[in-house]
Amino acid sequence: MSKKKISKEKSIQHAKMTTEIVISLVLVGACAFFIRNGLNHTKKIEPSPYVEQKAADIEDPTATTLPDPNQTIYESLSVETKSKFRGDLILVNKEHQYFGGSEDLVSITDMNYENEIDCFSAVDSTYTILRQVYGPMTKMIQDFYELYHNDTLLIYGSYRTTDFQQELYDNDVANNGGEESTRVAKAGFSEHETGLAFDFSETENNDYQGTGDFEWINANCYKYGFIVRYTSSKEKITGFQNEPWHFRYVGIPHAYYMDSNDLCLEEYIDLIREHPYDKLKDHLEFSDDKGNDYEVYFVKSDDGSDKTTVPVPAGVRYEISGNNVDGFIVTVYKGQKPIVEETPTKTFEDTSEENTENSEDTDSEETEEYNEY
Known part of the structure; x- marks a missing residue:
């Protein structure tokens, strides 16, 4: 091959390489132009002054928040x-009247008969008390009997109608010759009208002072939800003299706290x-x-x-x-846990007006012997 022909081929290759380099440079320059132009037209967005800037909280799907068991x-x-x-x-005293009605009452003697309870008695079947009070009252007396084998307790005061309370009040005023009674609460202001209170007597001496065997009852009644309502140390607050025979149901928690802290x-x-x-x-x-x-x-x-x-x-x-x-x-x-209430299996219903009349007649017979109201 002649030197002239070889020189021509080298010239063609050189020209071709030069052309490719020029085209590449043009393409690189064009890309740089478009990138710079795009950056020049980009505007930075400033955060709004009205929105509080906080770091985004990223929730962990595997995390579990347990409730506070003490809350x-x-x-x-x-x-x-x-x-x-x-x-x-409810507070019923000389300043706060009881607005009664629809009390769920049971006959003490009838309930004793139905439940085969013979360690205490009431004057007769007309002596009634609130249903929820009968149970703890009976449990307290049963526990007392198991300790001392003393069955002389007698319920000598329980629920009273407003009319009978008025009768007691009027009789006391007449017997003492005053304008007002200092021993008997006015009608509407006696705890006996609530069905939450009862009075003890006993069949041997017809007198209950909370002494002897009975001292146990007065000292332990709080365990059953009862308080001795009127004591000598609180006379100025309650307005009543010492009455160790008068018990009032308030519920176990409250009776415990009142007894522990000497509160009326x-x-x-x-x-x-x-x-x-x-x-x-x-x-x-x-x-x-x-x-x-x-x-x-x-x-x-x-x-x-x-x-x-x-x-x-x-x-x-x-x-x-x-x-x-x-x-x-x-x-x-x-x-x-919450208690699911069940329907009582034993009930007492006052089925005739005669029962109410007998209650008033029988209760009136105890007026002279009462020293608690």
Whole structure:
């Protein structure tokens, strides 16, 4: 091959390579132009001054938040405002009237007969008491009997009608020659009208002073939900003289606290009022001598409405009682599940007006022997 021909081929290759380099440079320059132009037209978006800037929380789908087992969850319960005049903790005294009616009463002697109880008695079958009081009253007397084998206890005062209470009051005024009775509560202002109270006597001496064997009852009645309502140390507060025979049902938690802290019912009602629901960390909390834990708080009644909203714990046993003054008392049985109420297997029904008339006639016979009201 001649040198001239080889030189021509090299020239062609050189020209081809030069052309490719030029085209590549043009393409690189064009890309750079478009990229720079795009960046020049890009505007930075500033954060809004009206939105608080926070780091985004990224949830871990595997994480589990466990509820605090010690935290009480409350829910709202609507109750009749007028029900503040009902319940185991109603305060009935010379200043606060009881607005009675529709009491669930049972005959003490009839219930004793049905349940084969023979360690105590009542004057006759017309002596009645609230159904929920009969059980703990009977249990207390049975335990007393097992200790002392003393069957002389007699229920000598129990539920009274307003009419009979008025009769007692009028008789006491007439017998003592005064304008007012200093021993008998006026009609409407006696605990006996609630069915929550009863009086002891005994069949040997017809007198009960809470001494001797009976001292055990007065010292241990709180274990069954009862208090000795009137004592000499609280006479200025209650307005009544010492009456060791007069017992009032308030429920075990409250009877325990009152006994342990030497409080009468008036003092206890005032104390609970100082622990309103709104102050969640300042509810009244205590444990009894059996290790049961309680929480008690007060809810003021909405007297301008037919209904009052009462906060109650969810999934926990609780009870609501009016205080017969200005609101409701909620008792929480901490750690206990709600109780499912069952229909009583034994009932007593007053089936005739004759029973009521007999009750008034029989009760009037005890007027002269009463020293407690």
